[in-house]
């Protein structure tokens with residue numbers, strides 16, 4: 068190949084990177100949840116789910132702080148009033164469900180506060196006028212992590228993010244066996260670029276969780292932590308720019324199920340961080356800079372005092388997610 072032809076090819080490849088990443092940026096700016104150009108009802112739908120779930124998470128902790136999340140409650144009350152219920156009743160069900168659980172949880176503990184009276188009045192008005200059946204708050208399991216003679220579908224549906232776990236170290240044999248099972252995850256062209264980094268030193272875990280920032284309320288109870296990453300060197304060409312997240316997420320899901328099958332509690336933890344923060348996390352975790360971070364997974368022996376509790380995380384109606392184009 069002539070030098071000229073090779074230079075042209077290199078330039079075309081480079082300009083493709085610039086154009087594809089720029090188009091990603093344009094698409095994100097145009098349609099993401101903070102874009103003024105996105106449908107306000109659709110944005111409000113997701114915002115309500117996200118904020119209602121934040122309250123559920125608070126309730127799912129071992130000892131929820133009395134009257135936690137006041138600002139979120141006020142926000143949810145206001146936003147639900149503005150939400151168009153004809154789009155989907157699901158966010159309203161979830162918000163009212165978590166409000167109901169929050170109220171009962173506080174009343175049972177004998178807590179008295181104007182916020183609770185306000186919440187009670189709001190709930191009664193919304194359930195009667197908007198005719199919404201609450202669905203959310205907490206899930207309770209009498210038993211969990213017992214899989215003898217259950218069907219595969221029941222096993223799959225039995226996984227949940229557990230934020231109540233013991234800090235004791237999980238055996239490295241079990242961890243290694245779970246990673247081996249997770250390796251059964253599919254990967255593009257079988258490149259298997261996902262990497263599982265595992266930590267058990269309390270100081271290191273505290274440092275990493277402080278940088279992650281999403282394990283508030285239970286970070287101090289995490290004694291075992293994965294950071295899943297993916298090797299950049301496995302990918303090339305502008306068209307593959309996002310594929311490492313697909314492979315990394317599939318591997319993470321398989322790892323979570325493998326741990327669940329072994330009776331171990333897991334909670335995925337987002338790594339939705341800016342580049343500077345990702346760099347800091349990689350430095351603290353001893354992860355090479357040529358890997359990208361997928362997620363953290365808190366891991367531990369589940370603690371259940373006569374049963375387990377978890378955020379309800381109710382699911383959308385299947386019809387909202389399945390679009391048959393037959």
Ligand SMILES: Cc1cc2nc3c(=O)[nH]c(=O)nc-3n(C[C@H](O)[C@H](O)[C@H](O)COP(=O)(O)O)c2cc1C
Pocket residue numbers: 120124226227228229230280281282334335336337338362377378380
């Ligand atoms: C990529 C990802 C990131 C998550 N990040 C967090 C997090 O930072 N903190 C947390 O408490 N839960 C986190 N979760 C757990 C979700 O809240 C949970 O999966 C969702 O509510 C569904 O509930 P379930 O896992 O119990 O079925 C995350 C889940 C995923 C998949």
